[in-house]
Amino acid sequence: MARIFITGSADGLGRLAAxxxxxxxxxxxxxxxNAGRLAAVEDLVDQGVSAVVGDLADPDQTRAVAGQVDALGPVDxxxxxxGVYRGDQIMPVNVVAPYLxxxxxxxxxxxxxITSGMHESGRADLTGVDWSGRRAGSYSDSKLFVATLAAAVARLWPEVSSNAVDPGWVPTRMGGPGAPDDLRLGHLTQEWLATxxxxxxxxxxxxxFHQRRRAPHPAVHxxxxxxxxxxxxxxxxGTALT
Known part of the structure; x- marks a missing residue:
């Protein structure tokens, strides 16, 4: 059995995967x-799940989350x-946090x-990107960047299996109740790749996408x-990926 850490798992696809x-x-x-959101996973904690807390829009709290995870022991x-879809936290949460x-x-x-099919309309241009979140970023750009991060890690760390997943447009709080894709398939692929x-x-x-390889935006590779x-x-x- 594996030991898996899932970010953003108080609701949506993260909670379903957990x-x-x-x-x-x-x-x-x-x-x-934050601590208030822990109530949403109390039932899972009661079943033996461990929990860590930190706002991934804040690099210092993201670093603290990494420390909390390591303090619990190695993960597989x-x-x-x-991830977030709108607002000024797009780049900090969707890209900077997974990088850190x-x-x-x-x-x-x-x-x-986790990326998105919307990465296809992302721009492979880093000019003027505001990683800090002082200005709202493009969701499509962020998902192109995180898919590229996954591919870069796969190249640099050959001993690690690193993959990007498009979960589809599924009926979560982010996707909305009218989303047309299958909710179960929305978290199946990441569970499968992890274990x-x-x-x-x-x-x-x-x-x-749904346990099938697809060709991403050319910039990803x-x-x-x-x-x-x-x-x-x-x-x-100030932290290099080594």
Missing amino acids: RTLLGDGHEVIVHAR AVIHNA LTALISRPRRLVY STDPEARTSGGYW DRAFQDRLLDALAGHT
């Missing part, structure tokens, strides 16, 4: 933005599920990053763009 993985016998660490997989957590948490065997012994689930550098992204994030955070 509940499913726990039911399958895995050890799960959930994450809530991290599912970078947390990747750099700071003791290296697991598997990493899963399965299937040889396909042990591959790296993929962009997945552009090594020069990957390096520019990593350099920009290292410069902003």
